[in-house]
Structure formats: structure tokens, C-alpha cells
Amino acid sequence: MSKExxxxxxxxxxxxxxxxxxxxxxxxxxxxxxxxxxxxxKNIPHEIVNINPKKRPEWYSDIHPAGLIPCLQFDDGRIxxxxxxxxxxxxxVYAEKKxxxxxxxxxxRQQMLVDSFQRIVAxxxxxxxxxxxxxxxxxxxxxxxxxxxxxDTFFGGKDVGxxxxxxxxxxxxxxxxxxxxxxxxxxxxxxxxxxxxxNMTLLDSVKKTSVRQDHLxxxxxxxxxxxxxxxxxxxxxxxxxxxxxxxxPQSNPE
Amino acid sequence: MSKExxxxxxxxxxxxxxxxxxxxxxxxxxxxxxxxxxxxxKNIPHEIVNINPKKRPEWYSDIHPAGLIPCLQFDDGRIxxxxxxxxxxxxxVYAEKKxxxxxxxxxxRQQMLVDSFQRIVAxxxxxxxxxxxxxxxxxxxxxxxxxxxxxDTFFGGKDVGxxxxxxxxxxxxxxxxxxxxxxxxxxxxxxxxxxxxxNMTLLDSVKKTSVRQDHLxxxxxxxxxxxxxxxxxxxxxxxxxxxxxxxxPQSNPE
Numbered sequence: 001m002s003k004e005x006x007x008x009x010x011x012x013x014x015x016x017x018x019x020x021x022x023x024x025x026x027x028x029x030x031x032x033x034x035x036x037x038x039x040x041x042k043n044i045p046h047e048i049v050n051i052n053p054k055k056r057p058e059w060y061s062d063i064h065p066a067g068l069i070p071c072l073q074f075d076d077g078r079i080x081x082x083x084x085x086x087x088x089x090x091x092x093v094y095a096e097k098k099x100x101x102x103x104x105x106x107x108x109r110q111q112m113l114v115d116s117f118q119r120i121v122a123x124x125x126x127x128x129x130x131x132x133x134x135x136x137x138x139x140x141x142x143x144x145x146x147x148x149x150x151x152d153t154f155f156g157g158k159d160v161g162x163x164x165x166x167x168x169x170x171x172x173x174x175x176x177x178x179x180x181x182x183x184x185x186x187x188x189x190x191x192x193x194x195x196x197x198x199n200m201t202l203l204d205s206v207k208k209t210s211v212r213q214d215h216l217x218x219x220x221x222x223x224x225x226x227x228x229x230x231x232x233x234x235x236x237x238x239x240x241x242x243x244x245x246x247x248x249p250q251s252n253p254e
Numbered sequence: 255m256s257k258e259x260x261x262x263x264x265x266x267x268x269x270x271x272x273x274x275x276x277x278x279x280x281x282x283x284x285x286x287x288x289x290x291x292x293x294x295x296k297n298i299p300h301e302i303v304n305i306n307p308k309k310r311p312e313w314y315s316d317i318h319p320a321g322l323i324p325c326l327q328f329d330d331g332r333i334x335x336x337x338x339x340x341x342x343x344x345x346x347v348y349a350e351k352k353x354x355x356x357x358x359x360x361x362x363r364q365q366m367l368v369d370s371f372q373r374i375v376a377x378x379x380x381x382x383x384x385x386x387x388x389x390x391x392x393x394x395x396x397x398x399x400x401x402x403x404x405x406d407t408f409f410g411g412k413d414v415g416x417x418x419x420x421x422x423x424x425x426x427x428x429x430x431x432x433x434x435x436x437x438x439x440x441x442x443x444x445x446x447x448x449x450x451x452x453n454m455t456l457l458d459s460v461k462k463t464s465v466r467q468d469h470l471x472x473x474x475x476x477x478x479x480x481x482x483x484x485x486x487x488x489x490x491x492x493x494x495x496x497x498x499x500x501x502x503p504q505s506n507p508e
Contacts, residue, residue, distance in 0.1 A: 065399060066370065078359055085365045092358035104346035105332055111339045116320065145319060 005238075006052040006231040013059040014049060016075050021046040024063065024071040026053055026231060028211060028219045030121075030169035031083040032070040037165045038087050040205035042094050052231050084114060084166065091162070099162045110156055113149070114166040116142070124170060127181060129224040136183050139174070143190060150192045153199055160203055168200055172210065176217050259492075260306040260485040267313040268303060270329050275300040278317065278325040280307055280485060282465060282473045284375075284423035285337040286324040291419045292341050294459035296348050306485050338368060338420065345416070353416045364410055367403070368420040370396070378424060381435060383478040390437050393428070397444060404446045407453055414457055422454055426464065430471050 004027060007014070016022060023039065025032035025048050039046045051060060056067050064071045064081055071081040072089075080089045091099045101107050119142050127135035146167075149155070155163035178184040187194045200206050215234045222229035258281060261268070270276060277293065279286035279302050293300045305314060310321050318325045318335055325335040326343075334343045345353045355361050373396050381389035400421075403409070409417035432438045441448045454460050469488045476483035 066373070080359075080362050080366070082366060082369045085362050085369060088365075089358050089362040092361070104343050105334075107346070108334050108339050108343040111342075112334070112336060115336045115339060119320070 002232075002235040004048070004050055004232075004235055006050040007057045007060075008052040008055045009057060011057045011059075013057070016073065017047060018075050019045070020075065022073045023048050024051050024060070024069050024073065026050055026069050027233075028216060028223070028231070029053075029069060030173060033169035033172075033209060033211065034083040034166055035070045035072070035086050035090075036209040037168060037205050038090055038099065040208045041099065041160065041165060041203075042090060042097050044090065044094050050231065054228055084111075087162065087166065099156075099160075099165065101156060101161070106156070110161065110163045113146070113155060113163045116145070117167045117170070120167075120170055124173060127177065128220055131181065133181065133183065136177065136181060140186070140189065143185070143193060147190050147193050150196055154196070160200075160205075164196075164200060165205075168206065171197055171200070172213075173216065173220070176213060176220055179213075179217050180220060256486075256489040256491075258302070258304055258486075258489055260304040261311045261314075262306040262309045263311060265311045265313075267311070270327065271301060272329050273299070274329065276327045277302050278305050278314070278323050278327065280304055280323050281487075282470060282477070282485070283307075283323060284427060287423035287426075287463060287465065288337040288420055289324045289326070289340050289344075290463040291422060291459050292344050292353065294462045295353065295414065295419060295457070296344060296351050298344065298348050304485065308482055338365075341416065341420065353410075353414075353419065355410060355415070360410070364415065364417045367400070367409060367417045370399070371421045371424070374421075374424055378427060381431065382427075382474055385435065387435065387437070390431065390435060394440070394443065397439070397447060401444050401447050404450055408450070414454075414459075418450075418454060419459075422460065425451055425454070426467075427470065427474070430467060430474055433467075433471050434474060 006026065021039070021044060023032070023035055023046055025036065027050055036048070038044075051057065051069050053067075053069060061067055063073060063079060068081065070083055070086065071079060072086055073079055080086050088100065101110065120139055123135045123139045123142070126132050127139065146155075152158060154160050155167075174185065185193065185197075212234065218233050219229055219231075222233075260280065275293070275298060277286070277289055277300055279290065281304055290302070292298075305311065305323050307321075307323060315321055317327060317333060322335065324337055324340065325333060326340055327333055334340050342354065355364065374393055377389045377393045377396070380386050381393065400409075406412060408414050409421075428439065439447065439451075466488065472487050473483055473485075476487075
């Protein structure tokens with residue numbers, strides 16, 4: 001049975017592994033994807049525990065006060081959540097391959113680019129949920145700014161950095177617009193972004209953490225039409241329809 | 255005529271003063287209030303230019319891409335916006351009186367407290383706009399967590415720090431609930447927060463940047479019922495109803 005199956009109501013807390021950082025995640029969540037990218041890029045030994053956000057395990061409320069993902073848990077009890085805070089924390093503690101510039105203005109410039117990207121997050125949701133073609137036009141208008149400021153291989157220079165990893169998850173999702181909205185980024189309008197996308201797909205961290213497009217498309221369709229999408233699309237599931245990886249199966253599942 | 259009057263459509267760009275940081279602000283905006291607190295707490299020489307967010311000056315779009323406030327402008331062309339990013343930037347550059355811990359976990363802990371406070375921001379808006387008493391109960395539930403984690407004079411220890419200044423503007427606004435919703439924080443439920451509020455009001459930076467409660471209450475009433483609240487409440491206004499501090503008055507104001 002796949003270890004990626006989402007933990008759900010009725011499951012048992014999986015004990016921590018000493019020396020290993022644990023990421024509470026959801027396979028299709030772009031914010032979790034940010035942290036998975038950072039863990040992969042910095043080669044931080046970690047394990048992933050997927051959570052069903054609609055049927056959160058009871059034990060998860062002891063870990064994150066509002067029950068959100070992503071969230072990191074360390075074997076000494078430290079908890080860090082919110083994707084940007086988590087990234088800054090990991091970058092400070094695992095300092096070998098720095099993602100964030102130590103220059104305060106360059107750091108602020110990168111943070112502002114990541115913060116402004118929230119407009120695209122909202123517009124992409126609108127485009128996908130309401131099949132709104134105007135939202136796609138708005139996304140392109142915001143992306144004009146990113147096309148303009150991109151002046152090197154990556155947003156921070158020759159090496160992949162903070163901005164690249166923080167905005168990448170949505171570019172994997174923008175790709176799904178081709179299938180869902182019959183729309184895609186115009187290579188002539190976005191020549192630099194088109195090259196940047198190609199550079200990103202060549203990175204090991206991007207390859208390792210990539211969400212399969214066919215699964216993502218099915219999930220996006222489900223999550224924009226159903227209150228209970230399948231968080232385990234494409235995984236081998238337990239035979240009985242009991243709550244996912246409960247280690248002590250209930251004798252009387254509902 | 256007061257220098258605090260909000261710049262509006264038709265106004266002329268006020269030239270920068272060499273060596274002085276400029277904050278684009280709005281008198282009643284809690285996010286701008288955060289930055290005003292930081293500038294005051296760190297004794298950074300600065301000037302404030304208020305902006306009418308509903309009738310933004312044409313020249314402001316050259317400064318902030320999305321036209322939002324608060325935003326800092328330096329005389330060498332640097333622009334920094336978004337209140338938390340701005341605070342972190344100022345704390346890194348004006349490093350004499352540090353507000354943010356250099357310990358990565360303590361820094362993350364403070365950032366998480368600030369981030370979680372966004373729930374109160376949304377709830378306070380609901381309470382004030384929709385006169386929703388349930389929203390006030392929800393605010394108290396979130397504040398229970400802050401009551402629990404407050405273990406010293408301030409959220410970061412003996413001295414005022416990042417979390418205190420980032421959340422304070424909403425406590426000034428929660429006070430207005432007493433007048434607007436006939437509701438206030440229960441001193442028995444929140445003994446530590448009650449003392450913290452008292453400690454905060456004793457700070458010079460809080461005194462200097464405080465918004466007058468009577469003005470705030472009128473503004474809150476207006477902004478929750480009208481699309482065009484008066485951003486210049488309590489200020490001496492120009493005699494003619496022309497756009498606020500336009501340095502070259504139009505010959506034919508509408």
C-alpha cells in the first residue's frame with residue numbers, strides 16, 4: 001500500500017523518526033509543493049505525511065493550531081508552518097545552499113515578488129473554478145511584470161533561489177489550463193518566462209517533486225466541482241473503504 | 255493647511271527630501287500603522303505622505319505596481335512595500351535596536367504569531383461591517399492562543415519586538431468595538447493581554463503613532479457604510495473642494 005495515502009479521521013499518529021524532519025503535506029497543494037521543493041533543493045533528509053484536509057486526523061490539531069498544511073515537525077518538538085516562514089527557517093538553519101540573499105534589499109525585492117504572486121493564486125482559482133477566460137487575461141497582465149523583471153537564468157541570478165521555488169508550483173498548475181481552459185502562455189509575449197520554465201523543469205528538485213499532470217488535472221476538476229475530491233488519485237488504495245492509513249483499523253468502520 | 259491631508263487624483267508628486275525615508279500611508283490603515291510604529295520605535299528620520307486609496311494620485315502608479323499602501327521610498331530610488339517585508343527590511347538595515355530575533359526558531363515563532371493574526375483581521379472587519387457579535391466571540395477564541403503564549407512583558411521578551419508592533423494596530427481598533435458594538439475584551443479571560451495592552455500604551459512609539467479614537471470611530475462607521483469615507487477626518491481642509499494637496503490647483507475643478 002502506498003505511503004503517500006492521505007491520513008484521515010480515525011487514523012493513528014505515525015511516530016516521528018529521530019533525526020528526520022517531517023513535512024505534513026497534501027499531494028496537490030501548491031503551498032506544500034513549495035516546501036517539498038525547498039527540502040529537495042537543499043537535500044534535507046525528510047519524510048512526508050499527507051493529510052486529508054477535509055477529514056483531518058484528530059491528532060493533527062495537536063500539531064498545527066488551525067489544522068493547516070504545510071507544516072514541519074522536528075523530532076525535538078519544534079513546529080514551523082506557513083510556506084514562506086518555513087522556507088526562510090529552513091534556509092537559515094540548513095545554510096549550505098542559500099536560497100535567500102543576505103543583502104537586505106535583494107531579500108526584500110524577492111519577498112515582494114513572492115508576495116505579489118498571491119494575485120495570480122487568486123486569479124488561477126477563478127480561472128479554474130469558474131472557467132473564467134477573463135481571469136486568464138488578468139494572470140497574463142500580472143505575469144507581464146515577472147517577464148519584465150526576469151533578467152538572468154533565475155529570478156535571483158544564475159542559481160535557483162527563493163522566488164523561483166516559491167512561484168514554481170503555480171506554473172505547474174498553469175500548464176493544466178491548456179487541458180482545462182484550452183489556454184496557455186504565449187511564447188512571444190513571455191519569451192523570458194518561457195525559457196525560465198524550461199530551466200526550472202531541468203532542476204532535480206523540480207523533477208523529484210513534480211505533480212503528475214494527469215493526476216493534477218483530474219484533481220483540479222474534482223476540487224472545483226466537488227466538496228470531497230480524491231486526495232489519493234493514482235495511488236493503490238486499501239481494499240476496504242476504511243479511513244486511509246489507519247494503523248489500527250477500527251473493528252467497526254462506518 | 256495640514257500636511258496630513260491625503261494626496262488624491264490631480265495632485266502633484268511631492269519631491270523627495272534627501273536623506274529622509276518616505277512612507278506612503280493612510281491615517282486609518284492598520285498596515286500603515288505597523289510601519290509607522292517601526293519607524294518611531296527605531297527612531298528612523300522619515301516623512302509621511304498620505305494617499306487617498308479610493309482616488310489614488312496618478313503619479314502613485316509609478317511607485318507601487320499595484321498602488322497599495324504602505325510603501326517606503328528612499329531617496330536613491332529603492333522602494334519597499336508590504337508591511338511585514340518592510341519591517342524586516344528596516345530591521346536589517348537600521349540594526350541598532352533590533353526588533354526581530356536572530357535565532358531562526360524564535361524568528362519563525364514570532365512570524366507565525368503575526369501570520370496567524372490575519373484571522374483576527376478578517377474577523378474584526380466582519381464584526382465592524384456586519385455588526386456580527388459572533389465574530390467578536392471568534393476573535394476572543396483566537397486571542398486565547400495569544401493569551402496562552404504571552405509569557406513575558408512583551409511577546410518576544412522584556413523589550414518590545416516584532417510581534418508586538420505587528421499586531422498592535424488591531425488592538426487600537428478592537429478598542430473601538432466598545433463604542434461600536436458595545437463589546438470589549440474580558441479582563442478575567444485575558445489577564446496577560448490586558449497587562450500587555452497597558453504596557454504597549456506606555457511606549458513612546460505607540461503614543462506618537464496612536465490614531466485618535468474619536469476620529470477612528472467616525473472613520474470606521476463611514477468606511478463600513480460608504481464607498482468614499484473621509485480620509486481627512488479632523489484635519490483642517492482646503493477651502494475649496496478641490497482634490498487634496500494639489501500643488502498646482504486645477505483651474506476648473508469638477
